[in-house]
Amino acid sequence: MNSSRIYAFVLNPWVVIGSLALGGAFGLFLPDLAQKLGFIGDIYVDLLKMTTLPFMISAVIFSLQRLFRDGGTSRLLMRVISVFLGASATVAVVGAIVLLVMHPGANISTATMQTFGLMVGNDTSTSDTVMNLYGADLPAKSLNLSDVLASLVPTNIFAALANGDALKALVFALLFGLAVGRVPERISVGLSQSLETIYHACQKLMHWLSYPLPLILFCMSAAQLGKSGVGPLHAMLQFVLAFFVASALLLVLAAVIIWKRSSHSLGKTLDALRAPFALALATRNSAACMPSMIESLADGLGFARSRVELLVPLTISLLRVGPMVYYVCATLFIAQLYGHSLGLVEVVTVLLASVLAGFASAGMTGLVTVSLVGMTCAYLRLPFEAAFILFLAVDPICDMLRTLVLVIGNAAAVSVICPRPLKI
Template sequence: MQQFQHWALNPWTVLGCVLAGGTLGWAAPELSSRLSVVGVVYVDLLKMIVLPFMISAVIFSLQNLYRDGGAARIFKRVVVVFLAFSLMAAVLAAAGSLLVRPGGNLAPDTRAALGKIVSSDEERSNTEMTMREPDQVVPETSLRDVVQSLIPQNIFASLANGETLKALVFALLFGFAAGQVPSRISTGLHQALETIYHACQTLTRWVNLPVPLVLVCMAASQVALTGLQPMRAMAGFVVAFLCICVLLLGLAIELISRRAGVPYGEVMRAMREPFALGVATNNSATCMPAMVSGLVGQLKFARARVELLVPLSISLLRVGAVAYFVCGTLFIAALYGRALSPLDLGVLLLVSALAGFASAGMAGIVTVSLVGTVCNYLSLPFEAAFVLLVAVDPICAMGRTAVTVIASCAAVATICAKPVKL
């Protein structure tokens, strides 16, 4: 089973299944168009897991921070560093995407194919679409609306409606409060959350077992509907995102070098193993032992602090995901020719940073699905671009995971005291 899971989630397997599905959709469009229900069911299963996974991971991580007696002294520093890293990643990703504008200036046939994805009802006539045009007014976004949309009036209603960011705000506040409860009282909750967290991980592995078949069906149904033209838009997005990843990696290495007081070459050697594991596995959690080894064994940071902060940063500080959410959303906005106002950009940065925290414990296609949460706040269609983002995600996930791992090391180095040189 483990060997099958390793094969099913291998980036090359994912890419091969997307190509196979595209070929099937091109060769047998009538059959392929009936396969879309498989993708719908799969995405619904992922959404089913997201909220309990995220809530348990956030509260569990915050409780771990408080349970360490000396951790209370660095709590404010953790909050400031995590927020600063997330917002800085969002700003840099937005600047790079606006400069390159992947998804803009596309050929008319590509835009027509994307429009066909959104308006998938083949029985709709041109006259009916024209009559609907005056109603398609993009609603204005106000800061008040954004703030209100983040505060859950009823957490159970938010959970029932799948409102991820409202659930995240509740989880953060509840985690802070639960950390203040004495351990003799909160132990039961701590164990229950750990059980939910690991159960959701197991459930995610089960749901991911048919990923190769699901990707074939999704790609086949979309190609049968739109053809292959939309894939031309993805080359620019991939190049732009990887360039932003390189920039973020360079800044993280620079910060680690300054905090550790060692040359770049030594930092590169210390980060070589966690970087390679992140690229190879696309799973930041598997990199934690290598991160601890590099920060403690080679860069000489205090082990007690590193062993506490590495799991916390991997769970909550998702710098690679934040940059991806910004790039993905701006890519979709460019596809549809949507000009974003300064307020829209501010909302994008804030929501992407929060969505990064909401992606705690998630990877792969589950992370891609959270781009839809960000798009929802800007009234952008997401379903049209989902299969496009999934098609190139094996490449993007490598950069996303590498950035998350190395940026987490930089955050830990920033929070910890500088090593004492002998």
Template sequence: MRRYHRWALSPWTVLACVLAGGVFGWAAPAPARALGPVGVVYVDLLKMIVLPFMISAVIFSLQNLYREGGASRIFKRMALVFAAFSVAVALLATCTSLLFNPGSGLSPDTRAALGKLVNEDGDRSNTVMSMREEAAPPPSRSIGQVLESLIPQNIFAALANGETLKALVFALLFGFAAGQVPTRLSSGLHEALGTIYHACQTLTRWVNLPLPAVLFCMAAAQIAHSGLEPLQVMAGFVATFLGLSLLLLGAGVLVIARRAGVAHGAVLGALREPFALGVATSNSATCMPAMIDGLAGKLQFSRARVELLVPLTISLLRMGSVAYCVCGTLFIAALYGRPLGAGDVLLLALVSMLSGFASAGMTGIVTVSLVGTTAAYLALPFEAVFVLLAAVDPLCAMARTAVTVVTGCAAVASVCDEPVKL
């Protein structure tokens, strides 16, 4: 079983299953569309585990940190690391996108194909209507309203609605309070949370057993639904973002290897499972158990710190979304021939970092809408380009999630003390 698990979560197995599913979806679209529910059920099963796992992990690890001491030092270092990672990713994404400039120099045939893709709609009405109507300005929100939206009035309602940030805020506050309770009174809660935490990890391993077949079904259904034309006409943007993602993934592996004091191959082996899950599900929250197992179990970082930092990192430090906002906005600027000055580029980097923090809990095509926020600050049109970005988002979402997971692991490794080698 262990050998099968390693094979199923190998990056080569993941790539082979995705390619095989894509070929099947292109060659036999009718039966491939029928495989779509397999992926939906699989992702729902993983989402089912996320909230109980996150709450138990945060409270459980905070109790452990209070028993060991040093909780305040961890949070100060976390704030510095999060800020440094956000700035570095935003600047790297900006430089890469400006270097390759994917939206400029398109041939007339490619522009015609892009226009056709924009205007394709089921009844040819919704897209055209939205392009001709004047877009309503986004409602302004004060800082007080934003903070109020983070506080769950009813934690059970927040759990039922899948509101990850509200559940995280509750877990943090409850964990801080539980850490002040004497050990003789909190030992029962500690043991119960530990049971929930380990049970969720076991359940995640069980759900991951059919991953190769699920990947095949998901890729086949996606290609059968959208075809290959979106990838062909958006090849420049997709290639640029995938290249940027590979660069960020490599940087993340280098940081982890240096902090852990191990070879790069050992880091790749430890991150095999969270990377495969990120590509398969396009949902970074479902990767939390695998991230904790890789960092604490395989790379020997402090388990108490890793169990606390991984949920915080996945919820707040979404570097895949930051890189995507930068790349998508610069693609729109190049597509419409809008020159950007140094001030515009710095504003783009800043707004993209904030948008990355705002993307907590967002998955899939909802994340694409964040590009509209950054485009609005630079007075760039977004409505028509949204259709183009949405058409290739399934592939970009895989890379976006993988970047969030691996850079999140790098951030956790940077906050934690270096593991002691015996």
């Protein structure tokens, strides 16, 4: 009982927000000391990543095996495709509406534009670095469907696991799970028991790692603000605010969908989502949130565990709703920043390109995720390389919002795909 209370306390939203605020204040007042705390957050995230791939592979293979035995595979596949398309369109449209209504890139003050100029043109080497990153991260062939499909197939699954390539590991797990599902149960029972043991062990380890969350949040926010300060936040405040509004709307929509799909009250639904919400804020790593998502949907809200264990890794890896809405907002912001007026056809093009860039971002984090904004800017001939450093400066905040939308949004997608739980 005592450990349950501690677990509930560390995942309390007010504790999470308070830890972030205290850490930010510490980083602003003692920046040199705060930067030395950054390694604590790095170690914590590495510990979570350590369990991600074995957890994902064991959950997918074991769930596919059970799915085949339960039947209904073709109906589930069609439902997955429909939800993927609907969710992608929804987040893209919401992001576009918010940016077009708020116009964060228009009517920017002279002081803010001066800050932009200092950040973009700080020195020659910085500009050159951004250009090199742009050229390396955004090759034209990234839009080639054949190259994208070829990159999904792991030539060596052990190399993919060693490199932490979650997408290739997912493809292997799906194919292997489909094959195992066709093997007679009397032969595959040993593998099923081993995979179930790995799954529960990883889930228990994730549970233990939740206890030091307040301390980890304090150290991570202190190190980040101690390094960057508040200058970049002031310069990009209007974009961050617009992206926050779009993310908040999507989070509310996702919570309502989960509530309506479950058999519980709104309070019970929100309480069940506390763990993935807190982990998304703390780690900014959607894969690390998979065990808590499965626990919340299956144990907390009563959705079928066999479906949840299969769909959570699948949606986290492929349905990248967080990056999708980010790419829409970033592209429209850059267009407004440069005074580029957009017609209906151009807005639709931005939406489609952002969805494509979102799917292409599978397995990517940080700088690489931000750099894919250039895929959408290329359609409008916007100079994204000049604005790249602006987005990079505020990415820690945007990354939190992207991860939150990805985790809670995918929980909503899973709740729509799964059958409604029976009312108790």
